[in-house]
Amino acid sequence: MTNIQDVAKVAGVSVATVSRVLNNSSSVSAKTRENVLKAIKELNYQPNLLGRNLRRMEARMILVLLPNISNPFYSRVVKGIEDVARKNDYFIMLCNTDSDASQEKLYLKLLKNRLSDGVIFLAPELKKEELSEIGINYPTVQCCEYKEGARVSHVTIDNYAAGYNAVKHLIDLGHKRIGLISCRNNFVSTKQREAGYRKALEDSGIDFDSRLITYGDYSFMSGMRCARQLLDLEGGVTAIFAISDVMAIGAMRAVKEKNMSVPKDIAVVGFDNISFASMSDPMLTTISQPKYEIGCTAMNLLLEQIKGSIKESRHIVLEHELIVRESTVGHSMNN
């Protein structure tokens, strides 16, 4: 393994000078620089970053923790994070937590052992005290999902308003019996979307019926199960709002099973605008989050913390959008 000493020897200079050339730092004469570069090329020298990182006491690596890489919602967010990271000479480490706090803790070792310089949580599983503990000691940002009460910066949309918009859209179409497919978890987004649902009903003078709230687990199958439950209800429903696209797609499947049609018999609204939302039949009406921008913003926030320029935690809210497609007002091919 050729190192900086070898280069110095071949170029006939000191290691300090080689280092200066490598880092484009102060004052190296053109002639010397040329010699050094020639030696580097000749030896096919690659700087050993293990040495550099130790010396600079940094890893140039960002930890990105998410429940599951294959969740299509996250890919655009991650892309945003990565693009900003790369522009600033950082690499990112993507880690599946499988929504498991102990796995999350395992990966946080990378932070404590100085193998990464900061962490972005896409859906923290830690308790808020543990999370605050991390946030105090290391550059930390929560992105999309966040824990209420943790003193850690976050970037999200207004899930309350988004839930409200989704349900208001259904109400405006004349629906009064609107089922909700939610989840039993402690995500702020879940609670807020649910609250938006209730507020929209209330503002329109529609009585709240607790039987219209069902609980899935973000999976396709749970979406089917919840929809069946709603359809079998006395009084039934004419519309369904699911807090994730995957569950909404499952719900549409259940509707078809009963030989009913979307949107003619049952209108469906999802949440997230994953790519499959425009591939489903009928295409899904949904709430779109600015995923890429959320990722960029989160990474920029983290960089500021790493540079030490900000200390207090900041909360940034970006705009969402209702995307109307076939599942609420469109023409379905199955009709």
Add this chain to the structure above:
Amino acid sequence: MTNIQDVAKVAGVSVATVSRVLNNSSSVSAKTRENVLKAIKELNYQPNLLGRNLRRMEARMILVLLPNISNPFYSRVVKGIEDVARKNDYFIMLCNTDSDASQEKLYLKLLKNRLSDGVIFLAPELKKEELSEIGINYPTVQCCEYKEGARVSHVTIDNYAAGYNAVKHLIDLGHKRIGLISCRNNFVSTKQREAGYRKALEDSGIDFDSRLITYGDYSFMSGMRCARQLLDLEGGVTAIFAISDVMAIGAMRAVKEKNMSVPKDIAVVGFDNISFASMSDPMLTTISQPKYEIGCTAMNLLLEQIKGSIKESRHIVLEHELIVRESTVGHSMNN
């Protein structure tokens, strides 16, 4: 930042002894060990791996390069890689190449700069000479996709046999006009699946018709486009084999657009058995690869190279399976 010296001081021993305790290495008296552990706990000491890694000249990090993390096919493969890695105290770095050779090269810097100890390619974009160059100098494994002629180990299924099985299944159901949705790329898997298609036709005495081969780009939309093209053909088709599930799902959508039904009018077979294949309507018949096992095998192969126990390149072939669902023989709800 507390370091090994601080621990040594508090425990009243030398740094060497602390290091021995940390690494459970030779001969430390129970009493001393206890003192050291107490000091570690008291100071909340976390070993700085930047130092350790430099000293040991390793990063304990594996580079995993894939076209796109959100491609659902890869998530199980990655899970296999990760489980084996973790069991051996390695972390993995997942990197999106966007199927772009220059991005791939960017990430390979991590290897050359000693920030990772080996690389697994899920779909190499490099030319075979460049790939061989990497394979010669660093622990390297290709997984699923691979470059023919590169002297680098790989783990895959027999794509030729799998393509054959898929098409034979359609022929056994009585189909004679079978369209193929392939891709214009240089992947071995593509060529082999295509060759399997042709061989199955040949073995059954069905004349080959080049117009029945269409080319997409693995996307849903391209699947729709190719299917439309096949359906509009003079003589039409009664079945379609797509070399990816996503394109197959797109094809089913195109069939419905023409007010035809799957599988009554057109049978469809996909490839990969992604989770959406059992969520589509109708559920998709497809070829299943042992994704998790492929990942485990690849990582084990890599570990052997890192340990230096094997040098020559090895080629491992795992078993595939035809999963028959509604899109070829089942009952569709739309009929």
Add this chain to the structure above:
DNA sequence: TTGTACGCGTTATCAC
């Protein structure tokens, strides 16, 4: 069983 001392490859400080 334990301690001393060196070196891993690099960068940064201080001379000149």
Add this chain to the structure above:
DNA sequence: GTGATAACGCGTACAA
């Protein structure tokens, strides 16, 4: 503009 050299934190001969 350049060189000598001391760190960075850790692991491991070698000595005791």
